[in-house]
Amino acid sequence: MIPGLLALLGCQLAGEFLVRAFGIPIPGPVVGMVLLLVALQVREPAEDSGLVRTMEGLLRHLQLLFVPAGTGVVQYLPLLGASLLPVVAGLLVGWLVTLAVTAAVVAVLLAVGPWLRRTGLVHGGR
Amino acid sequence: MHLDEAWAALVDSPALGVALTLAAYRISLWLRARSGNHPLVNPVLISIALIGVVLWALDIDYAEYLTGGQLISLLLGPATVALAWPMHKELALVKRAAVPILGGVAIGSGVAVVTAVVVTRFLGGSEELVLSMAPKSTTTPVALALSESIGGVPALTAVLTILTGITGAVAGPRVLTWLRVRDPRVRGLAVGVSSHGIGTAQMLQESRTEGAFSGLAMALTALGTSLWIPILVPLLT
Numbered sequence: 551m552i553p554g555l556l557a558l559l560g561c562q563l564a565g566e567f568l569v570r571a572f573g574i575p576i577p578g579p580v581v582g583m584v585l586l587l588v589a590l591q592v593r594e595p596a597e598d599s600g601l602v603r604t605m606e607g608l609l610r611h612l613q614l615l616f617v618p619a620g621t622g623v624v625q626y627l628p629l630l631g632a633s634l635l636p637v638v639a640g641l642l643v644g645w646l647v648t649l650a651v652t653a654a655v656v657a658v659l660l661a662v663g664p665w666l667r668r669t670g671l672v673h674g675g676r
Numbered sequence: 677m678h679l680d681e682a683w684a685a686l687v688d689s690p691a692l693g694v695a696l697t698l699a700a701y702r703i704s705l706w707l708r709a710r711s712g713n714h715p716l717v718n719p720v721l722i723s724i725a726l727i728g729v730v731l732w733a734l735d736i737d738y739a740e741y742l743t744g745g746q747l748i749s750l751l752l753g754p755a756t757v758a759l760a761w762p763m764h765k766e767l768a769l770v771k772r773a774a775v776p777i778l779g780g781v782a783i784g785s786g787v788a789v790v791t792a793v794v795v796t797r798f799l800g801g802s803e804e805l806v807l808s809m810a811p812k813s814t815t816t817p818v819a820l821a822l823s824e825s826i827g828g829v830p831a832l833t834a835v836l837t838i839l840t841g842i843t844g845a846v847a848g849p850r851v852l853t854w855l856r857v858r859d860p861r862v863r864g865l866a867v868g869v870s871s872h873g874i875g876t877a878q879m880l881q882e883s884r885t886e887g888a889f890s891g892l893a894m895a896l897t898a899l900g901t902s903l904w905i906p907i908l909v910p911l912l913t
Binding site: 562565586587604610614617618625626630633635637641646647649656663 | 727748763783784787812817835838852861878880
């Protein structure tokens with residue numbers, strides 16, 4: 551478990567360094583994730599290795615890790631309550647439209663790709 | 677006996693925040709199992725409610741709780757890196773869907789900003805609220821930085837971002853089923869774009885493919901929102 555956690559922290563720190571060094575507008579851990587993805591492609595760890603068990607353990611309890619920041623809502627209850635309608639509608643309507651539009655765009659693009667290749671308009675990869 | 681001092685020492689100890697968070701989470705998992713995994717019984721939502729009530733009842737400040745709570749938040753970094761694992765396992769599927777993924781994220785992350793700003797403004801939200809709302813669909817650290825850059829209130833954005841994530845975790849899978857979206861790739865991407873990491877945590881419970889696509893969408897949305905916010909917010913406000 552310790553080597554696994556060290557590998558994850560190493561990727562995170564490398565990511566933090568890269569985003570600062572190059573002014574990349576995304577969080578260090580997200581870049582760390584890309585670095586780990588490349589490393590996993592180069593050399594896949596065994597299913598029972600410490601790294602895999604650490605990753606699966608962290609992801610199993612991913613929801614737990616959002617709880618402390620989420621509890622910050624207690625500080626804003628009066629403010630949120632004072633503008634309840636714009637807050638609730640902004641959250642729900644915005645979320646719903648984003649979800650539906652994204653699903654529609656992806657579904658259409660997934661359907662169009664094979665169709666274009668079948669009709670011979672483009673010669674894509676697989 | 678020095679009960680007051682002993683109590684003060686307890687409240688000061690980071691161990692209290694850690695124990696409280698773990699206990700609330702454990703109870704929320706138990707409740708979820710008892711409910712037959714009902715989506716409304718979301719562990720993040722239930723844990724926040726339980727901790728909120730305890731802090732209020734024992735008169736503990738959020739800042740005091742956070743001395744321990746932030747030790748748990750610290751693990752979000754390595755956990756985000758660990759999202760590479762389901763993605764690695766699903767990479768063949770991801771590569772084949774590269775164009776739909778990029779298209780969905782590019783449009784979805786823009787739609788998220790536009791709808792948040794327009795709806796909140798239209799319903800009379802203050803300038804402060806509107807700006808704090810704009811980056812709410814992206815992952816929390818990015819949302820905080822973007823909120824600050826456009827003149828929002830970062831702490832308020834954090835709360836709105838987490839509420840958006842909880843909405844996605846609670847309602848995402850069910851709404852997608854209502855909309856007859858069954859392809860796990862589409863489901864994962866839609867939740868990842870609209871509800872970042874908390875939505876992704878839920879999709880990981882649904883299936884590995886949904887979890888992988890959701891995690892990927894979350895990562896790309898961080899970039900998409902960062903590019904859209906400086907263009908769209910000045911146009912809309």
